[in-house]
Amino acid sequence: MKSKPRFQLGYFKPLAVLVIGTALTPWMSAAAQSIPTFSADVAPILFEKCASCHNPEGIGPMPLLSYAEVKPWAGLISYKVQAREMPPWHLDKTTGIQNYQNDVSLSDEQITTIVSWVESGVPEGDPASMPPQPALPKGNDWQTAELLGPPDFVVKSPPYTVTANAQDQWWLRNTTFEGLIDGPRYIRATELKGSYPLGVKVLHHGHATLVSYDENGNRAAGPVGRQGVGKGGDQFPDGTGMLVYPNGEITWNLHYFPIDQVVANEQAQAAVWLYPKGYEPEYQTRGEQFFAADFGPGGLWANDIILPPDSIKSQQGVRVLNRAALITSFRPHMHMRGRAQSLEAVYPDGRREMLSRVDKYNHSWQISYKFEDDVAPLLPKGTMLMITTTWDNTADNPNNPDHRQWVVFGQRGVDEMSHSWIGITYLNDDQFERLSAERRGRLTAQNGQ
Template identity: 80%
Template sequence: MLSYDEVRPWARRISLKVQAREMPPWHLDLTTGIQDYKNDISLTDEQIATIVTWVESGSPEGDPAALPPLPELSDGSDWRMAEQLGPPDFVMKAPPYTIAANAQDQWWVRNTTFEGVIDEPRYVRATELKGTYPLGVRVLHHGHAMLSSQSADGQRASGPIGRQGVGKAGDRFPDGTGMLIYPSGEINWNLHYFPIDEEVRSERAEAAVWLYPRGYEPEFATRGEQFFAADTGPGGLWAQDVLLPPNSIKSQQGVRVLNQPALITSFRPHMHMRGSAQSLEAVYPDGRREMLARVDKYNHVWQIAYEFEDGVAPLLPKGTSLVITTTWDNTEDNPNNPDHRQWVVFGQRGVDEMSHTWLGITYLSDDQFEHMVAERRRSMSAPKAGP
């Protein structure tokens, strides 16, 4: 919406949505856990009150001459990361796939070779995945591009060179952190397409990669956003023991013990239509518990990665247990529930369910951990600048 005439008919709906904190999409529980995020788009109480007051006073038009210039909006053909980092260093394309006009969800899983793109080991700074413009960006529901690479002497490295979902376009690692890739390897494409009543022929999703300069070695090496399941089954990866009876609310936990120190930079819950809440809690080796983050208004439409501010990003010692708790609402009170009368099990479709978390996590050596802890304590004890 770019004008008063476009906004005015929706004024009351806008008021309701911002009061319920459904828009802008920011679904964190504001009463617990870390509250400082790099990508926080939520409104303050004062901003919400301003909108509500405007609507209740009849939604009058202000002075058109006082309007700020219109923003330059992307049409989906360019890379979002390019605004910060310039053009990508290289772009990889998935094999072509035709999406039927009318069908069920469709998945395209294929491997492609990674050869001749780089000529030496390099560190990745940022990645982005998207469908091709104009129709591919509409049919790509979400996707992953995973690179498994190796050096000439057999050393291996693996990690994502692109993850995409509504509300998530790409990943940029913190300054001084990078993901190592080698010149030879294979890319696994896992793409979920959803028909749009129009055939899309030979769609080729694209993964863009931004590299650190040649010869640069970051202080911290990461494997990018990693998968953590909330699964009660022994060793299961995908929470395949999900079973939701009709008209039920159910919770499930998964626990992962860190075998080395780690820094968590982002938290991205993943469930489907019945998902209502997910939390990330740390249980420290000394028994202390800390709620790191909790989403209490989950909406499957928005796959948001909540990016912790540098000074508060969880810095966890070896032996810490990460407890992931998921809650589903399979009742008629859930407005996103397509049918509360159904039994629901694990599955890839939106009407099925999942339960896992994507964490931006960087594993640390003991020395790196101790150094970061000391730096954070020093920063917290430093006098604050004031007027």
């Protein structure tokens, strides 16, 4: 099941023919010049698609900002981009919705450029044609701030010291929430991260969930931050918000991976962006919701997982939507044996549609695939959501620590899980009709142009 590079060795041959042809036929020289060079062709791709992580302060293991830095990695880069393991975007490109707000993947053409550059012997080209060095994000910046400015407030988890060498660790604690807002407010976006610089590296994923109350005891609950490596913040669509009251409690559920270095008194931070005071959004949400690929007790946890040694297994679960809904994002969650997970809709009329599928799952990454507005699944009441998980407990799975083990449900990375975090806003029938009509209108206008 290992992803196979799509370009085989024979790829080099046509290029070789072109090079030889240059000496003989002057009109071929334009084609010969099309052998990509680092400075003119590869650096622009790496600066756009890789540099945000592969810089001295980023989460990538090595910087890729100059010819000298990139050259030793060329072979591995060629492999990783063909296998579509890098940049981290592990969607199946052959099925389901392909338009996502946060798509960082390379185009086929960009992959061809990198691969043929490597196969042509990594020529540097003319350093004068290098693009300017890219502007790099600071590890301390909130990604959401680029769109919405600074957050309205930031809350911090209680400190926890992550030891240098150990298995992965969980930290579950509550903090009070008070004095940050003075009346009911609606959340527009949230983002959670470890503190900069070391906390960012040890915090693998985490959740901060707020349960809050007003003076009459009305309760509102939902996430004020969910983090996962490669995930970024969560911003609700315009006009959609999550209610919070002034007083309550935040539960921090944080999962740390030691990094060979003590990280003392680490505090995760959750940033929250609010709608203006007094604004009441038409669509209300509780953020992402938890779906299991199984009928575990309560339908929540897929906790009857048993994977024999050297086995490949799938499990499926369904949830019927008793209200119409707009799905804004899909984030599969499995552990080291996880290989694939798909999200399908079975409409009330029986039609079945693949919405999204991850086929190169890698537990190191917790990517939330955020649908573009006009393709975000808009599902009528009675639609059934079907989640299918596939685990690979064989030696073919490069992330498998030991294919001779039985694997069961559990919290550790070597145990298994199977669920999805789904960005979902429930709609009443009127809202569903209106959103559907608005979308049809926009699409007709686009097609008419």
